[in-house]
Amino acid sequence: MRLPFASSRLPARETFADRESLLAKVMLAPAIAYVVVLVGIPFVLAILLSFSNASAGSLSFDWVGLANYSVILGDPTFLKALLNTAVITVAVQVLVVILATAAALTFREVFVGKKVGRFLILLPWAVPITLAVMAWTWIFDSTFSVVNWSLKVSGLMHGWLYWLGDPTLGLISIIIVQVWRLFPFATVIVLAGMTSIPQDVVEASIIDGAGFWRRLFQIELPFLLPVVTVAVLFGVVYTATNLSVVYLLTGGGPADSTHVLATLAFQRGIEGADLGQGAAIALFLLPFLLIVAVGMLRVARRSEVGGG
Amino acid sequence: MAAVEIRDLHKHFEDQRAVDGVDLSVDDGEFVVLLGPSGCGKTTLLRTIAGLEDPTSGEIRLGGQVLDKDVPPRARKIAMVFQSYALYPHRTVYENIAFPLRAVHMDDESIEEKVRWATGLFDIERYLDRYPRHLSGGERQRVALCRAVVREPRAFLLDEPLSNLDAKQRTTARDELKRFQNEIGITTVYVTHDQVEAMGLGDRIAVMESGKVRQFGTPHEIYEHPADTFVATFVGLPPMNLMERADGLSREGKLAGFRPEHFLPREAFPEGEDLRELRYHVRRVEYLGSERYLYGRLEGHEEERDNPVLARLPATLRVEIEGGRSYDFGLRADQIRYFDRETGRKVGSADGGTAE
Numbered sequence: 001m002r003l004p005f006a007s008s009r010l011p012a013r014e015t016f017a018d019r020e021s022l023l024a025k026v027m028l029a030p031a032i033a034y035v036v037v038l039v040g041i042p043f044v045l046a047i048l049l050s051f052s053n054a055s056a057g058s059l060s061f062d063w064v065g066l067a068n069y070s071v072i073l074g075d076p077t078f079l080k081a082l083l084n085t086a087v088i089t090v091a092v093q094v095l096v097v098i099l100a101t102a103a104a105l106t107f108r109e110v111f112v113g114k115k116v117g118r119f120l121i122l123l124p125w126a127v128p129i130t131l132a133v134m135a136w137t138w139i140f141d142s143t144f145s146v147v148n149w150s151l152k153v154s155g156l157m158h159g160w161l162y163w164l165g166d167p168t169l170g171l172i173s174i175i176i177v178q179v180w181r182l183f184p185f186a187t188v189i190v191l192a193g194m195t196s197i198p199q200d201v202v203e204a205s206i207i208d209g210a211g212f213w214r215r216l217f218q219i220e221l222p223f224l225l226p227v228v229t230v231a232v233l234f235g236v237v238y239t240a241t242n243l244s245v246v247y248l249l250t251g252g253g254p255a256d257s258t259h260v261l262a263t264l265a266f267q268r269g270i271e272g273a274d275l276g277q278g279a280a281i282a283l284f285l286l287p288f289l290l291i292v293a294v295g296m297l298r299v300a301r302r303s304e305v306g307g308g
Numbered sequence: 309m310a311a312v313e314i315r316d317l318h319k320h321f322e323d324q325r326a327v328d329g330v331d332l333s334v335d336d337g338e339f340v341v342l343l344g345p346s347g348c349g350k351t352t353l354l355r356t357i358a359g360l361e362d363p364t365s366g367e368i369r370l371g372g373q374v375l376d377k378d379v380p381p382r383a384r385k386i387a388m389v390f391q392s393y394a395l396y397p398h399r400t401v402y403e404n405i406a407f408p409l410r411a412v413h414m415d416d417e418s419i420e421e422k423v424r425w426a427t428g429l430f431d432i433e434r435y436l437d438r439y440p441r442h443l444s445g446g447e448r449q450r451v452a453l454c455r456a457v458v459r460e461p462r463a464f465l466l467d468e469p470l471s472n473l474d475a476k477q478r479t480t481a482r483d484e485l486k487r488f489q490n491e492i493g494i495t496t497v498y499v500t501h502d503q504v505e506a507m508g509l510g511d512r513i514a515v516m517e518s519g520k521v522r523q524f525g526t527p528h529e530i531y532e533h534p535a536d537t538f539v540a541t542f543v544g545l546p547p548m549n550l551m552e553r554a555d556g557l558s559r560e561g562k563l564a565g566f567r568p569e570h571f572l573p574r575e576a577f578p579e580g581e582d583l584r585e586l587r588y589h590v591r592r593v594e595y596l597g598s599e600r601y602l603y604g605r606l607e608g609h610e611e612e613r614d615n616p617v618l619a620r621l622p623a624t625l626r627v628e629i630e631g632g633r634s635y636d637f638g639l640r641a642d643q644i645r646y647f648d649r650e651t652g653r654k655v656g657s658a659d660g661g662t663a664e
Contacts, residue, residue, distance in 0.1 A: 203360055204394035208455070209382040209411035218407075222398040 049279035056273035068280035078281060081252075081259035084171060085285065088260060089239045092178045093232050099179065100186035100231065101224070104194055105216075107187070125184040133248040136177050140164050140249075167257035170250045174258060177245050182238065186231045193227030194220070226300045233296040240285055261285055310371025310462045311336045312357065312495060317366030319352050326352040327363075328519030334463075334512075336371075337493040339486075341510035343500060345542070349519040350499045354465050357497065358388050370462055382411070387456035388465040391472065393448045395440040401427075401451050402436040408459045426458040429488060446477045453485075457492065464489075464496040470505060482508055503543050507531070515539045534645065537652040540565050546601065546618045550647070557584060557639075562655060563647040568601070568620035570643040573627045574636040581640055588617065588637040590629055598623050607634060 017023060053064045072078040107118055124132065139146050140163035151157035163169045197220055205219045221228075243262035246252065252259035252267060259267070261281055269278015312334040319327040326349045334340045342350040355361045357368055359381035368375045375384055387408070396404050405426060409419045427433045430450040440448055449469060456464060469485075470478045486509055489496055500506055506513050507527045514524045515538075523535035534540035534548070541547040548565045551557055557564040577583055587607040594601040602619040619637065621627070629635065646655045 198392070198394070200390045200392050200394040201396060204388070204390060204455075205396070205407070206360070206381045207358055207386065207388045208408040209459075210407070211382065211411070214411060219396060 046279045046283060049275050050283050052276050054275045056270070056275055064276065068276045069284075072277060072281055072284070077256045077259065078264060080257065081261050081264040081281075082284070084258060085240055085260040085262075087171065088175055088178065089236055091175050092182060092239045093235050095175070095179045096182045096186045096235055097228060097232060099183050100190045101221075101228075103183070103187045104190035107191060108194055121187060122184045124180050129181070129244050130248060132181070133177065133245055136173070136180075137164070137249060140173050164250050165254055167254065170254065170258040174246055174249060174260075177249060178239055178242070181245065182235050186235065189227055189231040190224060193224045196227070197223045229296050229300045233293060233300075236292055236296075237289060240289060310373075310495060311338075311369075312463055312497065313367075313369040314353075314357075315367040315369075317353070317356065317368065318364040319349075319356055319361055320364045325349075325519045327356065330366075330516075330519070330521050332514055332521060332524060334495055334497060337495055339489055339496045339498065339509060339511045341498045341500060341506040341513045342516055343503060343506040343510075343513050343543070344516035346501060348516040350501075350516050351467055353516070354388075354467055354497060354499050357463075358386055358465055359384050385459075385462045386465060387459065387461035387463075389449075389452045389456050389467065389469045391468040393440075393452040393469075393472075395448060395451055395455075397440055399439075400436065401432070401438055401440070401443070404440065404451055405454045405458050408455065412459070422458050423454075426454040429457065429491075430454050430484075445472055445474075446481065449473065449481065453488070457488075457494070460492075461494065464494045466496065466498040468500055469498075471500075471502070478505075485509065503545065507543075515542060517542070533654065534565075535654050537563065537565070537647050540645065540647070544568075546620065548645070549617050551606070551615055551617070552649075557586075557644060559646060561649050563649055563652075565645040565647060566639055566643055568618040569622070571617070571619045571637055571639050572621065572625065573629070574638045575627065576625055577638050577640070582642070583638040584641055584644065586637050586639065587634055588619065589634045590619075590631055592631045593629055600629070602629060 050068055051063060051065060052061050053067075054061045103121060107114060107121075138144065142162050142165055145161070145163060147163070148157070148161055151161075161169060163173050201223075202215065202219060205215050210219065240260075241262055242260075243266055246258065246260050246263045247266065250258045252263045256264075261284060265278045265282035268274050268281060272278070312332070314330055314332040317327055317330045318325070328349070330349075330353060332340075342353060344350045352361060356363050357370075357375070359375065359379065362377055370384065370386070373379070396407065399407070402423060405423045406419050409422055414422075423436075424433070427436065430453060432447060432450050432454065435443060435447060435451070440451065443451065449472070452469065470481050473481055482505060498505075498509060507530075510527055512524060512526055513530050515522045515530060517538050523530055523539045525533075525535075530539060530543055534543065537550060541550065544567060546568050548567050549571065551564045551566075557566075571586075571588075574583075574585060588602075588604055589607055590602050590604040592603045594603070600621045600623070602621065603616065604619075605615060605617055621629070647653065648655055
């Protein structure tokens with residue numbers, strides 16, 4: 001029997017879009033060119049510079065081996081910047097993970113103004129970093145600080161805090177701004193992770209008698225672990241390599257006490273014209289960041305398998 | 309352990325009435341099956357009992373206690389087994405089963421004892437250190453049952469727990485489930501769309517359709533005396549034959565129904581029985597090994613699609629039947645059921661004796 005709708009037409013000839021191997025190369029090419037020109041070449045250049053005595057003022061380029069590294073390792077300002085970088089990075093991640101999880105839990109519930117709230121929470125992410133930091137310098141200003149004013153008026157504080165003029169408060173200010181910058185992104189990631197938690201498993205735990213905290217820590221967070229790991233990984237790389245927030249907020253001051261590696265590298269290498277030392281400072285964290293990245297990716301993969 | 313009482317329960321999702329006025333009482337220790345097609349509200353009813361859904365109106369009582377919004381799921385002491393089993397993937401079998409006990413802060417020693425007892429019931433002690441992903445479907449299902457019984461709940465809710473097993477495992481699991489329920493005697497509400505499970509497991513069955521309970525009774529009552537045409541055609545494989553008009557069967561304004569296995573060749577009946585004799589035109593014979601299905605129509609009905617009639621002949625009945633010919637068939641008068649043509653509700657049977 002002949003089926004009424006059977007087509008006798010053969011498929012058309014192979015077109016360019018059918019040749020997937022060629023298509024893949026063509027479509028990947030711009031991305032590869034971009035990475036090579038804007039990331040690869042400067043990266044290789046930076047490694048070469050860190051082993052040289054190159055400076056911005058002359059054309060000399062002499063191999064000096066590890067001299068730049070031995071100089072900075074004996075420099076207390078560098079060691080302070082290294083410590084600051086570590087403290088800021090760790091503190092920011094801890095705070096961001098806690099706040100982002102809390103915010104994601106809140107936005108999972110149904111309440112009035114949820115959409116507006118979700119939009120507002122994403123704003124810090126969308127505001128240009130310079131504008132945002134300008135606003136924060138005003139908030140932390142030694143004379144006009146709104147934080148101080150609010151604390152004073154509400155009777156919580158009697159003295160006066162010099163936010164950006166004190167080494168410890170300066171670090172805290174940097175941490176606050178970095179948390180504020182990173183928190184929206186982490187919230188979005190955790191919210192996305194929450195949708196992947198199987199609903200029946202959560203319901204089973206509810207029926208099994210688990211209260212809010214038991215459910216959160218023993219059922220939901222293990223499911224969120226891979227996605228939180230990714231958020232932390234991004235956060236670590238972002239915070240540890242960030243220049244603009246510290247540079248604009250404290251400029252490394254007072255008395256070089258709040259420098260991080262990125263600002264110190266900028267000051268020594270660009271402003272101080274010692275390209276070799278600047279490169280050495282900037283590259284110092286690379287091995288650590290690589291270890292962090294590899295480690296976190298492994299954790300993420302393992303817990304993914306565990307969830308299957 | 310406790311009886312479950314449901315009074316005029318409604319659960320509406322916007323304008324959709326998932327549960328639409330259900331009354332049901334499950335006795336202490338009884339095994340009740342909610343049977344119905346998908347979307348009939350059986351799972352919603354179960355979730356409402358568990359406390360995962362708040363009823364729109366109506367009342368649920370468990371052992372006399374009213375289960376309303378003030379009694380959250382964890383305070384109900386009800387256990388539930390999900391269709392997907394919903395095991396905790398990042399916890400070992402032991403920790404999965406221990407989870408409900410840890411939630412009530414039981415000490416480690418008692419937990420260990422309880423877990424051993426529960427795993428002994430289902431013969432899964434050797435998997436205690438494994439993770440759910442390393443278990444087969446049948447083993448996961450047993451872990452889920454273990455987790456449900458371990459804290460000795462007042463009632464046991466099962467949402468299609470066998471549907472992810474293959475046909476062979478399902479028969480074994482059914483037998484196991486029934487034996488275990490007999491042993492511990494916990495009040496059980498079991499949801500399924502599979503009538504074989506329902507008939508085999510239930511002390512009583514509630515047949516549901518569009519949020520309503522169409523009939524609540526023992527498997528025997530459901531099968532022999534269906535309350536309406538929905539129950540008559542939903543329960544039974546193949547379903548009951550329903551005839552609008554047929555010589556010797558019809559009554560004014562009524563549908564006549566009879567089961568395919570009661571409609572047999574004339575010579576299969578002993579002499580002297582109160583029979584309705586009908587001329588049956590067989591279109592096709594389906595040989596199924598243990599039985600034969602005959603597809604055809606009663607003579608006097610020209611179009612089969614309007615009034616198809618199925619007969620089911622056991623293999624022990626060695627009568628020669630071929631497609632395309634007509635035969636003398638018979639039907640015992642007391643096997644005919646009558647339904648109102650408008651409402652579909654059951655009306656008194658031919659012999660007038662079996663109406664409830």
